[in-house]
Amino acid sequence: MTQSLKRYIILYSVTHSTLSERYIVAEPFVTLRAEGSIGWITLNRPPANSYNRQFVNDLGDAVDVVRAEESIRVAVLHSALEKFFSAGADVKAFGENSFDANMQMIEAEHAVLERMEQTPKIFIAMIAGHCLGGGLEIALACDFRFAAAGDFKVGLPEVTLGLLPGNGGTQRLPRLIGKNNALDLMITGRTLSPQQALALGLFDRVFATEELLTETKIYAELVASGASFAVGAIKRAVNQGMQMPLHDALANERAITSELFQSEDAREGIRAFVEKRKPVYKGK
Secondary structure, three states: HHHHOOEEEEEOOOOOOOEEEEEEOOOOEEEEEEEEEEEEEOOOOOOOOEEEEHHHHHHHHHHHHHHHOOOEEEEEEEEOOOOOOEEOOHHHHHOOOOOHHHHHHHHHHHHHHHHHOOOOEEEEEEEEEEEEOOHHHHHHOOEEEEEOOOOOEOOOOHHHHHOOOOOHHHHHHHHHHHHHHHHHHHHOOOOOOOHHHHHHOOOOEOOHHHHHHHHHHHHHEEEEEEEEHHHHHHHHHHHHHHOOOHHHHHHHHHHHHHHHHHOOHHHHHHHHHOOOOOOOOOOO
């Protein structure tokens, strides 16, 4: 547990005995606030949410709390800045840091994004501003990307710096939109509009700017109100299976199915179906 994680202040609802809000003090670059079953992860490092090591550590702390806190069932990553979701890594810092320091930050970012990907809860990137380089790589590690139909750019332009998308972009983007489309975007460094990103399958939804927050919240609440243990199991089965040969992936699916059949939620879901009533899921 890092020091910034220890600085979280936990406020519990006396009525429901569940987490109502959670903050980080000392003005970190990434904060987490719980609203019901939704955890709102806010990126806030002006002017462009370009990340450095502290930003990465703060993001990691927020992800760890989402993983550990049972009352949070869905997490939404969004920006406090008007024009940027994130412009990616702090390029100026790359120039000033040593080779070892740069590689340590990349390794730390890889670890954070893998933890996000492996968490059996749904993460949604809510994007209303420029989403470039490592910023897009953060969004790629989320399960869904909901965006505003705004005038901003999306892409992985690292090649223009003589680099590659080194925080998972070369691996997650081809898995999402196919090898050729991903390779084209990365070797040319060209950027897309939100609608173009939607057409390629890079974004899952694009809403009018004034509707983005409401629509994202509706979707998050829908998922959070369902059988969260099963939702997490489905995410695990899909993400793990994508890395396996089909035969092994099917065996993994059977193993996860076995876990679900023994869960309280599955017993409740089946019982509620037989009794013709709405199930009450506890996430167990």
